[in-house]
Amino acid sequence: MKPGLRLKSLTPDAPLVEVQFGGEALMLPEGDNLAAALLAAGIDGFRQTPYQGVARAPYCMMGICFDCLLEVDGVSQQSCMVQVRAGMDLRPARQRREGPYASL
Amino acid sequence: MHRFDLAIVGAGPAGMAAAREAAEAGLKVALVDEQPRAGGQIYRNVGQAAQTYGAQLGKEYLRGVPLVEGIDHEAITHFSGHSVWAIEKGQLALNSPDGARQIGARCVLLATGAIERPMPVPGWTLPGVMGAGAAQIMLKQSGLAVENAVLVGSGPLLHLVAVQLLRAGAPPVALVETRQRRDSRRALLMWRLMLRAGRYIQRSLADLNELRNAGVPRHMACADVALLGERRVDTVSFSSGGRRQELSCDAALLHHGVVPHVQASRAAGVPHIWSDKIQAHVPVCDSWGRTEVPRVWVAGDGAWIGGARAAELSGRIAGLAIAHDLGFVHSPERDRRTSGWIEERDFELSLRPLIEKAFPPYAAALAPADNVTVCRCEEISAGEVRQAVRDGATGINHVKVSTRAGMGRCQGRMCAAALARIVVRESDAKIDEIGTLNARPPIKPVTLGALAGMRREAEGSEDD
């Protein structure tokens, strides 16, 4: 299995802060765009689709497609429209129509 | 509630230029944009990035610097990081990380720009597949260059993004270009236009030269594009010159033109018509940008695709025309000051047919095969939409209720044009007869908590 998106950073020295993604600690550049920072950290499962239950990852990066949807501190948000803050609690947005997440 | 003479939605070249002109004419202006910094798509983050990696992004990008400086004006309030989720009778509902609020304005100018034309091809929902413009956003905004990418589609932006990635030290694997040889021939027949478009053509040739010198392969006249991979994209497959080819990659970046982002103008009740040239719905307006809804105006690529320079000029024109309509500027002064801008804008617009001929959208993505997903939100395929029409669904909203296509979180931004084309083709109806997806507020996500906060503020405020 290949790793996620490979991204070359032109600004490697940004200060990092800790966030939780699906219960695991990640270090991301503070104030950076959340979707981009997660992609750079090798994450590519953001939204889980309602029927096939497959993972989606950011497609448009400008608030159009909703495929970057995450639960950010319990609220579903487009991660491409959010900036990284220390201590964020992030989870993939589960949109299964059945099961424990059916209400989302 | 704060009141303004003019509220502008979108701080791209159109919105920034309009804000400056209106403020100079004496209007109190609110400039609202959901991005944390002004610039819009072309000049995204230019205030920050110009110093650090402006060189990789190119000279055109740096033209945004004076526009951004121009909105630093005492009569302009810049609501950055605020999305507009409802527009009604001179009131705008905004949402930001700090909560929701409302502002009032005598006039509203929608300068919401363009979005990349969605490109439904097999496999386009796989992680690792993004818009080429999306990759460019990451570069401008975060200084992150997508490595090992295949760029697929057509249009000047496809070449520009390839060059920008190359300069950033992430040379693309290849370009898979969907324009056919006849497209170049058709463009060549427009030689008069080509002479007038000299500046753009030179730049475009320079980009292609840079790619060639760097050894980035360009596959021409490609068809049958499919993006393959188990859990994420790892291969781009296509046919070119009668041969099937496969390229391995870590990312596929799609692009085949841009279309107006009309969610805000739809929600404001502005009438839209289908444009065959743009292959999308566009808001109806006069040459100043005035729509049929009183005190609602449009400018920039959100009104008609004309590119960055035309967007800036149309913003200036609308800004001054609004100042005139509100009584800040007399007709002779408006006409004297706008005549040169109108001439230059119309010149810019007159070049567009060249781009439309040379870089048409990818035909197979305009009429996707049955197994291709068109509605990404609800995972509905083109085949399911066709079946619904065959089963008797007449208009686009009928298709929506029977298939759920267009019912998801994106409110049809990603699928509306595809649905319209399919319904028309399957049912022999005219495109203006099948209706459009409704855009109802909130057009941007807003939480109940934020709404409750807004209500409290409204109840408590005295100066309403």
Ligand SMILES: Cc1cc2nc3c(=O)[nH]c(=O)nc-3n(C[C@H](O)[C@H](O)[C@H](O)COP(=O)(O)OP(=O)(O)OC[C@H]3O[C@@H](n4cnc5c(N)ncnc54)[C@H](O)[C@@H]3O)c2cc1C
């Ligand atoms: C992804 C992308 C990349 C592009 N890159 C280039 C490029 O490099 N070079 C080039 O020549 N052209 C580029 N273009 C074409 C571009 O459309 C124009 O050149 C130019 O940016 C148009 O200017 P504008 O002012 O009309 O809109 P834009 O520059 O698009 O500005 C519109 C602004 O409106 C804001 N907005 C939209 N809706 C809302 C809302 N509801 N609430 C709050 N704010 C909102 C957006 O955040 C955005 O900042 C690109 C287009 C796209 C879609």
Ligand code: FES
């Ligand atoms: S990536 Fe499309 S909405 Fe965030």
